Every structure is written in structure tokens, then in C-alpha cells.
Amino acid sequence: MTAGSTGYGDAAAADGTMRPRPGRVADWGGIEGPAVLFGGPCSNLQATRALLDAAGDATLICTGDLAAYCGDPGATAAAVRASGARVIAGNMERSLAEGGADCGCGFDEGAACAVMADAWFAHADRGIDAKARAWMESLPDLAVFRHAGRRWAVIHGGGTAVNRFLWASTPEAELAAEWAAVEALTGPVEGVISGHSGIGWAREVAGRPWINAGAIGLPPNDGDPRVEYAVLEGGRARLRRLAYDHASAVAAMRGAGLTQGYERCLETGFWPSQDMLPPGLRRAAEAGA
Ligand SMILES: [Fe+2]
Structure with a gap:
């Protein structure tokens, strides 16, 4: 996708930046326990059900992008909604709710991710009904909550943009600027929880924790098919891995005609879209791309 051809209505600016919407900040109050x-x-x-089973009685917090690469968009969104999870909108919810024509990530036309997105976005778009779209439209773009004496913000990508990719290698000064943009919307926070980029990381920004909880639907490009999430407990958030029935998830993708490369990723643990990653995170040789 090229700048200026975002294709998803008012969800993004002409340069592809999807900004948080004013007033779309939810206050989830205090959360007790993990x-x-x-x-x-x-x-x-399959991965979503495994995560919900593993979570037990813990409070569930989702950073968005319920429907994307894999085979069961409608059932996955319904499972997350039925779980009672607290959810913020990702670029996928924004785009699907607004009848957009693509995922809203803002990739350049011809990039591997943009080429493969044509198939999976159409599948996701077909699988999300009007009721689910209305629910997605109702979701906040950010949220705040208190846990163990700390006020946290939940965001999708960055503070300046819902679809901003931030990585373990992003310079701290950039993270600090994104943090300030979050606080301009939420007021002061002592921790940030994010997603979107699909590879989890935990950093400190001026001594305050920022954790990207990764993705439960795709492995984090390290050759291990287990997916990634995080647990916030005792004032600290830690990343964890989760094994699940990835063979059935692959079968669902093949059955839906989603054979552009992400189905192999669920087995190999390596992404087919290495060109969207910072150079230090690319593993193209191992992926056999
Ligand atoms: Fe996203």
C-alpha cells in the first residue's frame, strides 16, 4: 500500500498514520490479582482458545487485532468477546469497523506483508459480521487501569499512532516520545502495555516498565511455533510462551485457501514477511524464504 492510498475511510491520515481518536480512552478502574x-x-x-484456557481466573487484557492472518476471524473475535476480556481497538478493528479496504498497517505497495494481506484481509472481512463490526466500532483506542499501586496505559502500537511499529531495538528516545504522546491522552502513567508489532519485548523507559505482549495468533519469528503473551503479577509483567494445536490452525488456513505463507509460519515459527522487520530481527535464511 502506498502513502495516500490507505483505503480505509477516516481511520487513517493521508500518509497512512492511524491516530488515536480523541475521547477514546477507557478507564478500567482497579484490577486485583494477576x-x-x-x-x-x-x-x-486454536491459539486463542488455548490462551483463554491457560488464563484461568486471571483478568484478560487484549491489545487488539482479533482478526488477521489465520483461518477463523468470526469465531476468534466471538471467543475473545465472550471471554469478558477488556479489549482496545487495533488497526484491524478500526479498519473492519469502518469498512476499510486493507489492514491499516501502512505497508508500502509490493512489500511481502502487503502482497499477502490481500488474501487474508479479504477472508477476515468476509468473516466479521455486522454485529461484530459494531462491537469493534465501540472499542476504545487506549485504556488505563490501576494494578498493585501502579497506573498503566494499554495501547495498540504507539502513542502517536495506533499502527506505529515499535520494537525491542527502538531507541529509548523514540519510546520516550511515544510515552509522552500516550500521557497526553491518558494523563500520567507508570507503565505501558502495547502490541501490534507481533514480537514481544520488555523495556524500561526512564525507569518505568513498557511491555509489548506480542501476539497470540502468530509465533514471534524465532523458529519456535509457540506463541507469546504476558502476565502482570505483583507489579511486574513478564513474557510467556504458549504451545497450542497449531496443526489444526494450519488446516483451517489451508481449508480457507490461505496458503500465501503465513500458514507455514505457524509450523516453522518464522514469518514470511521479513522485510517489514528491523534488520536485526530478520531471519529470512532460517525461514527458507
Ligand atoms: Fe496491529
């Missing part, structure tokens, strides 16, 4: 933080269910129903 919280399971997860993002990017990505239409992977």
Missing part, C-alpha cells in the same frame, strides 16, 4: 496480557489473536482460534 492479569493476562495478550494481543494479535489474528483469527487463530
Whole structure:
């Protein structure tokens, strides 16, 4: 996708930046006990069910992108909604709710991710009914809550843009600027929880924790098919891995004609879209791309 051809109505600016909407900040109050933080269910129903089973009685917090690469968009979104998880909108919810024509990530036309997105976005778009779209439209873009004496913000990508990719390698000064943009919307926070980029990380920004909980629907490009989430407990958030029935998730993708490369990713643990990653995170040789 090229700048200026975002194709999803008012969800993004002409340059592809999808900004948080004014007033779309939810206050979830105080949360007691452990919280399971997860993002990017990505239409992977098998992984989503495994995560919900593993979470037990923990509070569920989802950073968005319920429907994307995998085979079961409608059932996955319904499972997350029925779980009672607290959910913010990702770029996928924004785009689907507004009848957009693509995922809203803002990739350049011809990039591997943009080429493969044509198939999976159409599948996701067909699988999300009007009721689910209305629910997605109602979701906040950010949320705040208190846990163990700390005020946290939940965002999708960055503070300046819902579809901003931030990585373990992003310079701290950039993260600090994104943090300030979050606080301009939420007021002061002592921790940030994000998603969107699909590879989890935990950093400190001026001594305050920022955790990207990764994606539950795709493995984090390290050759291990287990997916990733985080647990917030005792004032700290830690990343965890989760094994699930990925063979059934692959079968669902093949059955839906989603054979552009992401189905192999569920088995190999390597992404087919290495060109959207910072150079230090690319594993193209191992992926056999
Ligand atoms: Fe996203």
C-alpha cells in the first residue's frame, strides 16, 4: 500500500498514520490479582482458545487485532468477546469497523506483508459480521487501569499512532516520545502495555516498565511455533510462551485457501514477511524464504 492510498475511510491520515481518536480512552478502574496480557489473536482460534484456557481466573487484557492472518476471524473475535476480556481497538478493528479496504498497517505497495494481506484481509472481512463490526466500532483506542499501586496505559502500537511499529531495538528516545504522546491522552502513567508489532519485548523507559505482549495468533519469528503473551503479577509483567494445536490452525488456513505463507509460519515459527522487520530481527535464511 502506498502513502495516500490507505483505503480505509477516516481511520487513517493521508500518509497512512492511524491516530488515536480523541475521547477514546477507557478507564478500567482497579484490577486485583494477576492479569493476562495478550494481543494479535489474528483469527487463530486454536491459539486463542488455548490462551483463554491457560488464563484461568486471571483478568484478560487484549491489545487488539482479533482478526488477521489465520483461518477463523468470526469465531476468534466471538471467543475473545465472550471471554469478558477488556479489549482496545487495533488497526484491524478500526479498519473492519469502518469498512476499510486493507489492514491499516501502512505497508508500502509490493512489500511481502502487503502482497499477502490481500488474501487474508479479504477472508477476515468476509468473516466479521455486522454485529461484530459494531462491537469493534465501540472499542476504545487506549485504556488505563490501576494494578498493585501502579497506573498503566494499554495501547495498540504507539502513542502517536495506533499502527506505529515499535520494537525491542527502538531507541529509548523514540519510546520516550511515544510515552509522552500516550500521557497526553491518558494523563500520567507508570507503565505501558502495547502490541501490534507481533514480537514481544520488555523495556524500561526512564525507569518505568513498557511491555509489548506480542501476539497470540502468530509465533514471534524465532523458529519456535509457540506463541507469546504476558502476565502482570505483583507489579511486574513478564513474557510467556504458549504451545497450542497449531496443526489444526494450519488446516483451517489451508481449508480457507490461505496458503500465501503465513500458514507455514505457524509450523516453522518464522514469518514470511521479513522485510517489514528491523534488520536485526530478520531471519529470512532460517525461514527458507
Ligand atoms: Fe496491529
